[in-house]
Amino acid sequence: LENKKNINRRQYVLTHISFLITWLVAACKPEKIEKEPLVAVKESKLVLLNIFPEIAVSGSTLDINWYSENIDFLTFYIKTGTTNWQIAADGIDADNGLIHLTMPNRFEKDELLTIKLSGGGKEVIRENIKTENIILPKSVEIIKIEPEYAIAGEQLGVYFTSENIALLTIELRDKQQNLLLIRNVLPSAGKLFFTLPDYFVLGERLRLKVYGDGVYATLENITTKNVLIINTVDYFYLKHINGIEKVHPVFEDIWLKRIAEKEMIAMSGNCTHAGCRIELYFNGGHFYCPCHGSKFSTDGLVMNGPASEPLKTYACEWVADGTFKLIY
Ligand code: FES
Numbered sequence: 619l620e621n622k623k624n625i626n627r628r629q630y631v632l633t634h635i636s637f638l639i640t641w642l643v644a645a646c647k648p649e650k651i652e653k654e655p656l657v658a659v660k661e662s663k664l665v666l667l668n669i670f671p672e673i674a675v676s677g678s679t680l681d682i683n684w685y686s687e688n689i690d691f692l693t694f695y696i697k698t699g700t701t702n703w704q705i706a707a708d709g710i711d712a713d714n715g716l717i718h719l720t721m722p723n724r725f726e727k728d729e730l731l732t733i734k735l736s737g738g739g740k741e742v743i744r745e746n747i748k749t750e751n752i753i754l755p756k757s758v759e760i761i762k763i764e765p766e767y768a769i770a771g772e773q774l775g776v777y778f779t780s781e782n783i784a785l786l787t788i789e790l791r792d793k794q795q796n797l798l799l800i801r802n803v804l805p806s807a808g809k810l811f812f813t814l815p816d817y818f819v820l821g822e823r824l825r826l827k828v829y830g831d832g833v834y835a836t837l838e839n840i841t842t843k844n845v846l847i848i849n850t851v852d853y854f855y856l857k858h859i860n861g862i863e864k865v866h867p868v869f870e871d872i873w874l875k876r877i878a879e880k881e882m883i884a885m886s887g888n889c890t891h892a893g894c895r896i897e898l899y900f901n902g903g904h905f906y907c908p909c910h911g912s913k914f915s916t917d918g919l920v921m922n923g924p925a926s927e928p929l930k931t932y933a934c935e936w937v938a939d940g941t942f943k944l945i946y
Pocket of ligand 1: 889891892893894908909910911912
């Protein structure tokens with residue numbers, strides 16, 4: 619019985635040692651490593667084939683041909699003698715193989731151009747490209763002024779058009795060529811408004827000149843007008859409808875007739891026959907010329923000759939209650 623017990627004990631111990639060894643072998647067995655398939659690293663390639671034309675012309679395009687492999691996008695740089703690299707085009711699909719690169723508007727004399735293509739870790743450079751400037755035709759034209767005459771103290775609009783001029787200058791002179799005002803303006807603006815002097819001498823004519831880069835356009839003999847503000851409270855008769863009264867701008871009488879609350883007619887006090895000064899007769903019933911007897915109605919129409927033309931009229935605009943603007 620004692621022997622049998624020893625045998626069982628040994629078998630028990632052996633069984634456990636065997637189990638322990640099996641476990642140790644299994645635990646120490648290296649895991650199977652999945653090997654990744656080998657991927658070949660593709661080499662990128664960039665070759666500048668040619669440019670056309672061989673001379674870079676200002677404001678024109680320069681065609682660039684290239685060949686590339688394994689590059690997605692390219693950036694194009696340009697540089698002239700004194701400048702740093704400038705990006706001329708970015709994010710260009712490298713498979714295109716052709717780009718029309720716009721050249722700067724102007725090169726310095728004998729300036730050389732350098733171009734660079736960059737992408738996918740590659741760079742190619744073409745140096746010493748000769749440059750040339752295109753002489754573009756320049757022109758300037760005055761389209762119109764607004765209003766069509768110059769009113770003292772008010773705005774005058776000048777509308778113009780031009781080609782290939784960087785900056786325009788607008789100047790206004792009087793009959794004696796005295797400079798009244800001068801302004802610079804970008805051609806792209808197409809128009810310029812400026813305030814005129816407060817007063818023009820009677821019969822003054824102006825000369826407008828628009829110029830730049832050696833070309834110019836002029837507008838001669840621009841008629842001038844002055845402004846007189848009429849506040850009817852200052853006039854005995856003009857407070858009332860059909861009231862007639864004379865105002866005295868320099869060198870010429872002007873007769874005003876208030877025909878409505880907001881309407882006034884303004885007539886020259888000079889007879890249309892030979893220029894004598896007319897007078898108001900018979901309680902304001904008509905105008906009479908003392909020189910040769912012409913008669914005019916209070917609206918300026920000829921009633922008796924020798925004058926044959928009605929009195930010259932002027933604009934007289936209502937401004938606000940009781941106030942009018944006479945432009946003469
Ligand atoms: S100038 Fe007035 S009628 Fe001759």
